[in-house]
Amino acid sequence: MKRIIFLLGLVICIMFTAEPSFSDDGAEVDSLIKTSMNDVLGIARKPGMNNEDKRTELWKIVQKTFDFAKITEFTLGQFSYNSTSVLGEYSDRRFTKAEQEEFREVFTRHLGNTYLDRMDFKNVDVIIDLKPAEILEAKKGIKRAQVKTMINKKTPIDYILLNEGKDWKIYDVKVEGRSLVSAFRTEYKAILLKNKPKVLTQMLKDKIKEHESSKTKKKS
Amino acid sequence: MNPLRLRKKAKHLAAIAVFALWLVTGCAHGKNSAVTADPGAGPESIKAENNAVKEAKHNKAVTVPVEPAPQAVKVPKTTANKPSKDLATASHPAEGVVVTEEDIPESPEEIVIGDDVDDFFDDGDAPKELPVTAVEALVPDPLIKFNRAMFEVNDRLYFWCLKPVAKGYKKVTPAFFRKGVMNFFYNLGTPVRLVGSVLQGKYKGAGSELGRFVVNTTVGVGGVWDPADRFFGLKPSEEDFGQTLGAYNIDNGCYIVWPFLGPSTLRDTVGKAGDVFLNPLFYLTPNELAWGLTGLDVVNETSYRIGDYETIKSTYMDPYVMIRDLYITHRKKKIAE
Numbered sequence: 001m002k003r004i005i006f007l008l009g010l011v012i013c014i015m016f017t018a019e020p021s022f023s024d025d026g027a028e029v030d031s032l033i034k035t036s037m038n039d040v041l042g043i044a045r046k047p048g049m050n051n052e053d054k055r056t057e058l059w060k061i062v063q064k065t066f067d068f069a070k071i072t073e074f075t076l077g078q079f080s081y082n083s084t085s086v087l088g089e090y091s092d093r094r095f096t097k098a099e100q101e102e103f104r105e106v107f108t109r110h111l112g113n114t115y116l117d118r119m120d121f122k123n124v125d126v127i128i129d130l131k132p133a134e135i136l137e138a139k140k141g142i143k144r145a146q147v148k149t150m151i152n153k154k155t156p157i158d159y160i161l162l163n164e165g166k167d168w169k170i171y172d173v174k175v176e177g178r179s180l181v182s183a184f185r186t187e188y189k190a191i192l193l194k195n196k197p198k199v200l201t202q203m204l205k206d207k208i209k210e211h212e213s214s215k216t217k218k219k220s
Numbered sequence: 221m222n223p224l225r226l227r228k229k230a231k232h233l234a235a236i237a238v239f240a241l242w243l244v245t246g247c248a249h250g251k252n253s254a255v256t257a258d259p260g261a262g263p264e265s266i267k268a269e270n271n272a273v274k275e276a277k278h279n280k281a282v283t284v285p286v287e288p289a290p291q292a293v294k295v296p297k298t299t300a301n302k303p304s305k306d307l308a309t310a311s312h313p314a315e316g317v318v319v320t321e322e323d324i325p326e327s328p329e330e331i332v333i334g335d336d337v338d339d340f341f342d343d344g345d346a347p348k349e350l351p352v353t354a355v356e357a358l359v360p361d362p363l364i365k366f367n368r369a370m371f372e373v374n375d376r377l378y379f380w381c382l383k384p385v386a387k388g389y390k391k392v393t394p395a396f397f398r399k400g401v402m403n404f405f406y407n408l409g410t411p412v413r414l415v416g417s418v419l420q421g422k423y424k425g426a427g428s429e430l431g432r433f434v435v436n437t438t439v440g441v442g443g444v445w446d447p448a449d450r451f452f453g454l455k456p457s458e459e460d461f462g463q464t465l466g467a468y469n470i471d472n473g474c475y476i477v478w479p480f481l482g483p484s485t486l487r488d489t490v491g492k493a494g495d496v497f498l499n500p501l502f503y504l505t506p507n508e509l510a511w512g513l514t515g516l517d518v519v520n521e522t523s524y525r526i527g528d529y530e531t532i533k534s535t536y537m538d539p540y541v542m543i544r545d546l547y548i549t550h551r552k553k554k555i556a557e
Contacts, residue, residue, distance in 0.1 A: 178549060187541070187542070
């Protein structure tokens with residue numbers, strides 16, 4: 001009898017600890033992605049709104065949904081200021097906190113330019129197949145989740161999210177299985193092996209300048 | 221088709237095959253070679269690499285892979301070999317940093333390993349030294365100088381010719397027309413996909429292809445519509461001869477950028493040559509008509525992708541490397557499917 005009571009107690013404990021957190025997190029992530037997607041499509045399809053205003057509105061949603069500080073940290077990897085890896089003779093390639101903050105600003109702008117300015121507001125009829133959120137293994141006490149989507153029955157896009165205590169935020173996007181953060185990380189790592197952090201930031205600034213000037217040319 | 225014309229076309233393809241064979245003998249040895257993938261690598265590089273191995277035993281900051289031999293081993297940066305320190309300082313003027321092409325590494329081979337890029341959280345788990353060494357390249361690129369030149373040629377061709385034509389074409393043609401043209405050419409490519417499926421033992425895919433061809437050619441009016449997918453749920457199986465060779469464990473060989481055709485590998489080039497024979501357009505006469513239709517296919521296809529290349533170009537510092545990586549991972553995925 002004691003054994004049965006013990007087992008029952010164990011089952012109840014497991015039910016109260018594991019089950020609710022799973023379903024709550026899953027529902028939260030599902031809701032975040034669903035709401036964000038609906039908001040984005042709503043703005044993109046809004047009649048009578050010019051493209052610049054649409055871009056501004058979309059940027060607000062993106063900033064709310066994406067964790068750019070974490071994206072920056074993961075992109076820089078071992079070169080990030082808070083990484084504990086020993087860089088040896090490459091120690092001058094580690095970003096200082098101020099340098100990383102500047103890099104985050106520039107990199108965030110670069111990402112925005114790249115993906116928001118590419119949106120074709122005339123052609124927003126997309127079919128999105130949204131799969132239920134999967135809760136991934138937590139790392140360093142940070143909860144993680146993944147949402148898989150299929151765009152127009154053709155292109156798989158997966159969103160990877162984390163929760164450091166408050167809200168769920170996206171920290172990586174995988175297009176056809178290829179991680180965007182990984183792609184930037186590989187490229188920037190190769191650059192950082194030859195150059196100091198300032199050079200990488202400057203390269204991004206140049207890219208932004210290039211983008212702005214091509215945008216101005218298009219307008220004129 | 222006129223047998224003389226057929227022979228002429230066959231001769232052209234034979235020439236391509238001979239060139240491909242020359243490339244096999246010219247660059248296939250780079251596959252397992254430790255140094256040949258680096259265009260500038262000569263005996264000095266080998267010596268330097270040996271020195272690096274020796275130094276690695278004494279210097280913990282440098283780790284050198286033991287096996288398997290990477291395809292493109294760059295000389296690890298050691299105290300005896302650190303010219304880029306000067307480069308780093310030189311490229312650091314107080315104001316207005318000038319970034320030259322040299323600042324961007326030619327290939328991603330010279331990157332740091334020691335962390336799994338898919339698992340960003342592992343970095344910094346515990347204090348660890350940064351292992352600086354080469355990483356196995358996605359594909360050997362011994363023709364990098366030629367490839368980069370061809371990449372530039374294709375870049376100009378795209379911006380100066382293809383894009384303006386495709387943009388104009390998109391403007392004057394309604395969406396349903398372009399969709400119909402796309403379906404038509406896709407239907408014409410059935411023999412390529414069908415043979416590819418059969419050769420890979422994907423009989424379900426082969427059956428689906430055959431069914432699609434019959435339905436779309438008849439009910440779909442020569443392939444302009446796709447009722448096979450819509451009403452019968454027959455999905456295309458995207459196979460080609462290059463993928464078939466890959467499925468038979470034939471390696472990529474080296475990376476090649478062809479003018480007009482774009483990125484490829486030695487294996488995929490041979491595969492493409494095989495695909496040409498299976499494409500009905502190859503047997504079409506007169507030749508001008510075949511070329512005209514091929515041109516229409518290319519322009520129509522491009523009209524759906526305007527902006528994709530521009531995005532890669534504006535996003536990454538070195539679009540050549542990014543496109544090479546994207547091509548290889550995409551083909552790898554296709555073969556694995």
